[in-house]
Amino acid sequence: MTRKYIVVGIIFALLILVPPIANVTDDTFLVSMVTRFVIYALAAVSLDLILGYGALVSFGHAAFFGIGGYVVAIVGFHMDMGDTLFGWAGSNSALVIWPLAMIMSAVVGAVMGALSLRTSGIQFIMITLAFAQMLYFVLVGLVQYGGDDGLSITNRNLIPGLDVDDNTTFYYVCLVLLTVWVLVCRRIVNSPFGMVLRGFKQNERRNVNLGYAPMPYKLSAFVISAAGTGLAGVLWANYALYASPDMASWLKSGELMAMIILGGMGTIFGPIIGAAVFLGLEQILTAWTEHWMLFLGPVLILVVLFSRRGIFGWLVGGRNND
Amino acid sequence: MTDKKPKLEIRNLRKSFGALAATDDVNLTVYADEIHALIGPNGAGKTTLISQISGEIMPDSGQILLDGKDITRVPPHQRAAVGLARSFQISQLYHDFTVEDNVAMAVQAGTSKRFSLWRNARKDESLRKPAREALAKVGLEHRANDLVSSLAHGEKRQLELAIALSLNAPVLLLDEPMAGLGAEESMLMKDILQGLKGQYAMLLVEHDMDIVFALADRVTVLVYGHPIFTGTPDEVRDHPDVRDAYLGNE
Amino acid sequence: MYMFIEQAMNGLQYSALLFLLSAGLTLIFGIMNVVNLAHGSFYMVGAFCAASAVAITGSFSVAILAALVGAAVYGLIVEKLIISRLYHRDHLDQVLATLGVIFFTNALVTLVFGRSPPFVDIPPLLSGSVQILPGLNYPIMRLAFIGAGVLVAIGLWLLISRTRVGMLVRAGADDAETVDALGINISRLFTMVFTLGALLGGFAGVMGAPLLAVEIGMGEKILITTLVVIVVGGVGSVRGALVGSLLVGLVDSFGRAYIPIGMSQLLPPEYSDSVSSSLVSASIYILMAIVLLVKPRGLVPAQR
Numbered sequence: 001m002t003r004k005y006i007v008v009g010i011i012f013a014l015l016i017l018v019p020p021i022a023n024v025t026d027d028t029f030l031v032s033m034v035t036r037f038v039i040y041a042l043a044a045v046s047l048d049l050i051l052g053y054g055a056l057v058s059f060g061h062a063a064f065f066g067i068g069g070y071v072v073a074i075v076g077f078h079m080d081m082g083d084t085l086f087g088w089a090g091s092n093s094a095l096v097i098w099p100l101a102m103i104m105s106a107v108v109g110a111v112m113g114a115l116s117l118r119t120s121g122i123q124f125i126m127i128t129l130a131f132a133q134m135l136y137f138v139l140v141g142l143v144q145y146g147g148d149d150g151l152s153i154t155n156r157n158l159i160p161g162l163d164v165d166d167n168t169t170f171y172y173v174c175l176v177l178l179t180v181w182v183l184v185c186r187r188i189v190n191s192p193f194g195m196v197l198r199g200f201k202q203n204e205r206r207n208v209n210l211g212y213a214p215m216p217y218k219l220s221a222f223v224i225s226a227a228g229t230g231l232a233g234v235l236w237a238n239y240a241l242y243a244s245p246d247m248a249s250w251l252k253s254g255e256l257m258a259m260i261i262l263g264g265m266g267t268i269f270g271p272i273i274g275a276a277v278f279l280g281l282e283q284i285l286t287a288w289t290e291h292w293m294l295f296l297g298p299v300l301i302l303v304v305l306f307s308r309r310g311i312f313g314w315l316v317g318g319r320n321n322d
Numbered sequence: 323m324t325d326k327k328p329k330l331e332i333r334n335l336r337k338s339f340g341a342l343a344a345t346d347d348v349n350l351t352v353y354a355d356e357i358h359a360l361i362g363p364n365g366a367g368k369t370t371l372i373s374q375i376s377g378e379i380m381p382d383s384g385q386i387l388l389d390g391k392d393i394t395r396v397p398p399h400q401r402a403a404v405g406l407a408r409s410f411q412i413s414q415l416y417h418d419f420t421v422e423d424n425v426a427m428a429v430q431a432g433t434s435k436r437f438s439l440w441r442n443a444r445k446d447e448s449l450r451k452p453a454r455e456a457l458a459k460v461g462l463e464h465r466a467n468d469l470v471s472s473l474a475h476g477e478k479r480q481l482e483l484a485i486a487l488s489l490n491a492p493v494l495l496l497d498e499p500m501a502g503l504g505a506e507e508s509m510l511m512k513d514i515l516q517g518l519k520g521q522y523a524m525l526l527v528e529h530d531m532d533i534v535f536a537l538a539d540r541v542t543v544l545v546y547g548h549p550i551f552t553g554t555p556d557e558v559r560d561h562p563d564v565r566d567a568y569l570g571n572e
Numbered sequence: 573m574y575m576f577i578e579q580a581m582n583g584l585q586y587s588a589l590l591f592l593l594s595a596g597l598t599l600i601f602g603i604m605n606v607v608n609l610a611h612g613s614f615y616m617v618g619a620f621c622a623a624s625a626v627a628i629t630g631s632f633s634v635a636i637l638a639a640l641v642g643a644a645v646y647g648l649i650v651e652k653l654i655i656s657r658l659y660h661r662d663h664l665d666q667v668l669a670t671l672g673v674i675f676f677t678n679a680l681v682t683l684v685f686g687r688s689p690p691f692v693d694i695p696p697l698l699s700g701s702v703q704i705l706p707g708l709n710y711p712i713m714r715l716a717f718i719g720a721g722v723l724v725a726i727g728l729w730l731l732i733s734r735t736r737v738g739m740l741v742r743a744g745a746d747d748a749e750t751v752d753a754l755g756i757n758i759s760r761l762f763t764m765v766f767t768l769g770a771l772l773g774g775f776a777g778v779m780g781a782p783l784l785a786v787e788i789g790m791g792e793k794i795l796i797t798t799l800v801v802i803v804v805g806g807v808g809s810v811r812g813a814l815v816g817s818l819l820v821g822l823v824d825s826f827g828r829a830y831i832p833i834g835m836s837q838l839l840p841p842e843y844s845d846s847v848s849s850s851l852v853s854a855s856i857y858i859l860m861a862i863v864l865l866v867k868p869r870g871l872v873p874a875q876r
Contacts (some may be wrong), residue, residue: 199427
């Protein structure tokens with residue numbers, strides 16, 4: 001148990017120290033690169049909640065990443081145009097937009113979940129994928145918002161008292177949000193609700209026999225997970241000052257799954273490592289060769305075949321039954 | 323059998339799978355403090371009957387009544403709440419949880435805490451204490467913190483029973499609790515069940531006739547989905563039809 | 573009226589392509605209980621092999637051979653190294669491992685063939701059109717593909733109804749004992765089924781090459797549509813794959829033709845273009861969502 005907390009402590013210590021290290025080593029790209037890790041980690045952790053703990057293989061989660069991003073982009077677009085969006089003048093305050101985007105992700109998640117959870121197995125995988133694709137095509141079809149080319153964003157959303165345009169400040173904002181979200185997810189996973197969700201993964205028949213109805217639990221977890229992924233999309237749009245339809249593509253969901261499995265499924269902390277490793281490898285290997293997937297593909301396969309517990313599991317050792 | 327009205331009553335229950343009548347006009351009662359054994363040859367439909375009473379399978383026709391109330395259409399996840407606890411012939415356990423976790427899941431199901439997103443389930447004494455008590459009842463308290471995957475087969479059957487008991491339901495449907503147990507383990511299980519006598523309305527599916535004669539107040543013999551006789555163990559032993567259909571073929 | 577028939581024929585041709593892919597994928601799922609996301613990769617390998625063969629030799633027949641051999645060999649390797657270890661794993665593991673195969677295959681094909689292979693011309697034998705109805709000409713190539721699809725369907729039907737392997741498919745046997753009792757080596761059976769699926773995928777790649785874009789990532793696009801087909805038709809059922817292919821192919825084709833017209837009638841011009849393009853692309857997903865919500869196991873589910 002303590003080994004786990006040491007590993008987690010080291011991870012967060014490293015993350016906190018990134019900007020000072022960047023200063024010392026004069027690396028202008030480090031903070032920017034690690035910001036991407038943190039943002040994707042937020043999405044991966046959210047998906048791990050239902051994938052790793054609930055065994056819900058949702059290929060549709062990228063839809064929420066896309067929704068988060070486009071809420072920011074579209075509101076920004078209309079404000080730049082100086083017109084109103086359904087009668088609302090808009091806002092550039094993160095305190096307004098970010099919760100709004102999370103709520104919208106949660107609402108869409110509730111609809112998507114309520115419909116998809118009526119199926120299971122491969123049909124569930126497919127119907128969640130279908131929903132993501134539908135959203136993708138809607139986004140591509142929104143020509144006034146850039147369509148296939150995506151939509152640029154002129155300014156980051158504002159947070160009172162903070163200079164979000166400063167990359168270091170923005171990085172810490174993302175890190176704080178990731179930390180808070182990880183703590184929330186850990187609490188959920190160890191709560192009675194979380195135990196029931198994990199029960200559905202291990203033995204649904206027994207769960208039902210004891211009196212736990214599948215839909216309320218799975219749907220609630222799905223919605224919470226959607227909100228978190230939506231927040232990640234918001235942060236990405238702010239970071240990149242850009243939103244594009246492939247934020248919502250099923251392949252994006254696949255990337256998140258790859259991060260989860262590399263880092264360690266069903267651990268909450270694992271996906272953080274997974275995101276860093278996946279994106280870090282992409283960064284390093286693309287500098288060498290454009291065929292970086294030639295290495296990543298087999299790595300992913302090997303992890304799946306031989307070690308479900310991923311890098312985090314390997315670091316922590318022992319059994320993982322938390 | 324002191325109560326006149328049965329706790330659990332099955333009326334004219336039928337279930338067919340294609341041309342096969344798995345449950346063929348079953349009438350059966352279980353009183354609030356009796357152990358009612360359900361015996362019959364393999365394929366007689368005992369587990370199918372239990373699955374209908376627990377709600378996993380929907381009967382084609384007939385009724386299931388609990389305290390006189392019709393629960394035939396109650397969904398499976400609500401049956402524990404109305405008062406039916408069912409254990410499985412093949413243990414259904416949570417393999418990544420500890421022994422105590424498994425029982426605590428049953429304890430938790432009956433409380434309002436089960437939707438709580440915030441408290442730590444493993445540190446909640448109101449859930450863990452009753453779990454440990456149930457484990458003590460079946461003699462597993464020394465294994466409370468071990469993972470299910472480390473249990474021997476007999477211990478898994480004990481755990482299966484502890485889970486059913488923790489639902490605090492007045493009616494217990496036990497599907498071959500001794501399945502796969504050796505002679506010594508079966509005796510232990512028999513002693514545990516004997517200790518529960520009179521506290522539950524228990525429908526016990528069982529193969530071992532010695533156990534049945536030792537524990538049961540009444541016995542129903544099921545053959546090809548239909549009950550051919552119901553009576554005390556002695557009556558069953560002496561009944562010619564039963565001997566021909568079942569005991570004689572042993 | 574002619575447009576209707578022409579669209580129907582285009583739909584059928586797309587259906588034929590989809591059937592080649594979905595029959596293999598559904599067999600793999602039905603017999604081996606494996607979710608093979610890498611199925612589209614065999615389509616891509618086939619297309620690239622065919623395109624390169626045409627560029628090098630100029631012969632379409634060689635191209636077909638190259639596609640079949642390339643896809644089948646690759647399928648065999650993938651099965652032996654990876655898929656065979658996934659039979660007893662859960663679907664999530666299979667999804668993730670085959671996702672890895674997709675990533676790897678994309679990179680491998682880029683490495684071997686380069687990012688954009690030459691466009692495949694229609695071979696002289698199959699070029700031109702033929703008059704199928706007075707006043708309506710239809711390309712011979714497309715007719716040939718419909719014919720190929722029909723032949724494969726008949727071939728699969730014969731395989732399933734007349735051979736021991738087929739008996740297993742019908743019985744839905746994924747149980748090792750049953751298979752052994754019939755005197756069949758289960759791992760060899762699985763290898764055969766998987767390779768057959770890859771071969772069919774490669775053949776579909778040849779069909780797709782002259783008509784659809786040959787590019788990295790073409791596998792994923794067609795894979796999604798193929799998955800839609802088998803989920804709509806019923807996972808594990810070749811009849812379901814046939815029904816699904818027809819339905820999806822026709823819905824897609826008619827959607828492309830008629831939705832823009834319909835939308836331009838219903839909506840003001842500034843909206844009708846984007847709405848119709850989204851609807852056209854999303855049409856098959858909407859179809860699938862509706863089918864799943866009404867018949868969760870598909871239209872013609874496998875007998876279990």
